[in-house]
Amino acid sequence: MENNFDDIVKKLDKNELWDFHGGVFPAEQKELSNQTPIAQLPLSKYLYVAVKQHIGIEGQLIVCEGQVVLKGEPLTKSSNPFAVPVHAPSSGKIISIGEHVSAHPSGLPELTITIETDQKDKWLPLKPMVDYQKQSKMDVIAAICNAGVNGMGGAGFPTHIKIGTTKPVEFLIINGVECEPYITSDDRLMREHAWQIRQGIDILCHLLTPKCVVIAIENNKPEAIEAMEVACKENSTYQVVTIPTKYPAGGEKQLIQVLTNREVPAKGLPIDVGVLMHNVGTCFAVSDAIFSGKPLVQRVVTVTGGAAKTPGNFWAPIGTPVSHLFDEANYNSKAQEATQAIMGGPMMGFSITDENVPVVKTTNCIFLPDAKETQTRKEQACIRCGACADVCPANLLPQQLFWHAKGKELDKAQDYNLFDCIECGACAYVCPSDIPLVHYYRVAKSEIKIEQEERVKADKARERFEKRAARLISEQKARDEKHRLAAEARKQAMSDNGNNAKDKIAAALARAKAKKLDSANVTIENKSSMAAETEMNDVPESKTVTPASSNERVQAAIARAKAKKEAAKQALASTTVTKDESNAETKEKESFPKGKNIERSSDEAADAKEISEKKAIDKEAKIAAAIAKTKAKKQAQRIGQDLQATQVNDSPVEEVEDIEAQQLTLKKQRVAAAVAKAKAKKQAKQQIIESSESTEIKPTSKSVTPEQSENTHSESQALALKKHRIAAAVAKAKAKKALKDASQNTEDDKS
Structure with a gap:
């Protein structure tokens, strides 16, 4: 071919x-309307401009209710390649934007802009493109799109997409x-x-x-x-x-x-x-x-049929209700058995469900048939004559499509190429059973389209979910990989720089110890200088103190402190015993009955004198103990300073070890001093008890004069005081001996 x-x-x-x-x-019947020129249709009071009048996506609204518009003013804008704008067919005011009956076989409402015309038909200022050949093709195509032009002979495909x-x-x-x-x-x-x-x-x-x-x-x-x-x-x-x-x-x-x-x-x-x-x-x-x-705001519409008294063609503004066209064609409803109007021709048109259905860009005819032209007959069963297949211009099998469409077998209907049907109506025209085959095909197509749209939505939702899940998995893998690489890098760094890390740690520790020792050395030097000055003041001028004899000074200071502390404690103990004895005598006197009248004797006077003497001795003992305690505390502080001053060496590590050893030795010495102190205290207490027992006045059958009693008490007090002094001297001698032994041990250690 x-x-x-x-x-x-x-x-x-x-x-x-x-x-x-x-x-x-079929019978043409074109002579009914082609004999007269195209007439200008008078403006209707209301114009119903559907937002979508083509195949594709509806435009985006750019007007609002109450707005006054001029003829040719855009009502929507093309926000999508398959969107075509619509324009105001005449000047007027927008009174509503909402649902209105559609120019569709279903008659379902769709978004529509209702304009109340002012009958002035005033144009918006126009911008022609006379020199289109000098303009770029894209600018020309954009101008056609902005004018709202789409196919006007069929389904209304956007013209700018085609060209x-x-x-x-x-x-x-x-x-x-x-x-x-x-x-x-x-x-x-x-x-x-x-x-x-x-x-x-x-x-x-x-x-x-x-x-x-x-x-x-x-x-x-x-x-x-x-x-x-x-x-x-x-x-x-x-x-x-x-x-x-x-x-x-x-x-x-x-x-x-x-x-x-x-x-x-x-x-x-x-x-x-x-x-x-x-x-x-x-x-x-x-x-x-x-x-x-000029944008597309009007088109030629044929109004014809046996029920139209004056059929013809009219320039009808887009949005004009079909009832306004009926009036211009002098519609005669009496010529019909039932009121009927068809948008489109008798072969491919559809019945109008409402007289307010508006003219759209694809409306080319309003057919008003009379009773002879309709010839409505009741649908009968298919006789399988095959006439529909013989006249089908798409070379389909209308009979099979009918069975599958009627039985809702949409998949099988698609297998028989349902969407290749151009809905020309030739099959229904020749059907002897008067079956509205095109009606079944349209219903099946719409159901399939709805099903496909839902499937597309579901597929898109599933695709979004799968992409999101894949994205989350990939992100998790990326994070895991990042962590793995970081761990490997750390491990590699540790293995490569292991020795350096150890050296750095050791160096850090050494710096910390050195810093600590430096601060200790400064403190020790300050304290040692103060201790040395104090010690030099205590040592006779004939003697010279050298660094070598620092240990001897420490031991001697410790021994002196111990001796003084021991003497103070013994004196305090003796004073306490004397006080207890006086308290006992006082209680003994208070035990006599108060109801007897006993005259004060010489014994009571002697007792009072003895009590006052004991109080004086007790006061002296307390003062001596406080002085001894203060001196011991001061000596202990001096000993500690001397000890710290003598423990400074050249090596930081050896200094720390010497300090720890000296602290341990000092602790042992303190324990020994505490033991010696306890023993001395116990011994002094025992001696005081024995002295008190020997001087106690035993009751005799002989009477004692006041003078004898007073002499006895004076002797006992003198004896007790003598014993105290002897005990203090013994303790002092022991302390001196201990100091001498400590100095000897220090010299032996040095040798």
Whole structure:
């Protein structure tokens, strides 16, 4: 089969075309509305502008309720490549933004901007792009997008997406077939505005640079063919081709097959076979956007049918309610068995559920059939005649699709290429059982789309979860690896610098010891100098103290301290015994009965004198003990200073060891001194007890005079005082001997 570019061009020059499978030949009924020029529809009081009027994503609102807008002012902006903005069809005030009945077979409400017109129809200042050829292609495409242009002959695909392709275009096909019965909007547009359509074609050629431009028109539109030939005769690359009248020859895939014999693959696009197609209404809107700067705010709508008294074509602002069109066409509801209006033609249109359904950018016809044209019959069971398969232009099996769609077997319906159905209605047109096959196909398609959207959402959610889990795992692995490397680095550093680390530790310890010893040395030197000065003051001038005799001085000082402390304790003990004896005598006297009148005798006077003498002795003993204690404390401090001063050596380590040894020796000496002190105390106490027993006055049968008693007590006190002095002298002698022995031991150790 020959379908290369050169062969196709040769056949087009000879007007030799191809054909597609199936198709039907319904009554055209175009003469009802194509006899009069396009009329300007008066403004409706309210305009209902749907935010989304195309295939893709709705634009982002940029207006609010209560805002006053001018004609052509944008109401939304294109925030997505598949978003197309909408504009105010006329000047007025926005009274609401919310849900409104949609121009869809379901009639479900959708987001709509309601404008109350001021009937002034005042335009926003326009910005045409007359020198588009000098502008960059991207700027021209952006201008078309900002004008809100989308496909106006079918599903409403965004025009800027089509013309923004980077694939090579061999054939640019301009669709002026308009094969649907009753519809004449494109026919009248080509008759009256062929030159403007040609300008739109020029702009598209500038953007796409196709090899060949084909303007296809059915042979039942001779006036439109003539007008387009006149408009395009200046450009030899523009070729107007007349095709046979056959429904649905205006379908995109069918028209491509008729003109080029190329078949668009399933789930493919015409650009995949080097072809791009635009409707004549789209070309007019592109020309208006570039040369006039006008956005798409109105379109030609055919109002026809047996129930319309004055059918015709009207320039209807986008958002006009269909009830306003009914009034202009003088709708006669009595001509119908039941009120019915169809948006679109009788083959592919759908019934309108509400008179406030607005005109959208893809609305090309409002069909008002009378009772003869509807011929509503009750649906019957399928007789398996196969007529639907014979007329299907997509070469499908409508009967199988019907069974699977009705039984909700959506997977099997897709296996039979449900989405290749163009919903032309040819199968339902020839069905003898009056089964609305297209209705079942539309319901099945919508259910599949909803299911696919949910599946896509679930897949995206699962993908996000899996990516998050993978990210968490990778982050954990990265952390573990980082820790492992750090541990290995530390281990390596320790192994490489083990000796250095030990040396550093030893050096740190040595520095700490040296610092401690330095501070100790300073303190010891200060104290040793003070002790030396004190010792020099205590030593006679005839003697000289040298560092070598420091140990001797220490031992002598210790011995002297011990002797003084021992003497003080013995004196204190004797005083305590004497006090106890006086207390005993006092208690003995107080034990006599108070009720007897006993005269004071000479014995009582002697006792009083003895008590006063004992108190004086006791006071002397306390004073002597305090003096001895103070001297002992001072001597002990001096001994400690002398000991620290004599324990300074050159080596820091040896100094520490000498200090510890000397502290241990000093401790032992203190223990020995404490033992000697305890023994001396015990011995002195025993001596005092014995002396007191020997001097005690034993009771006799002889009477004692006061003079004798006084002499006896005086002798006993003198004897006790003598014994105290003897004991102190003995202790002092022992201390001197101990000091001498300590000095001798020190000299022996040195030798």
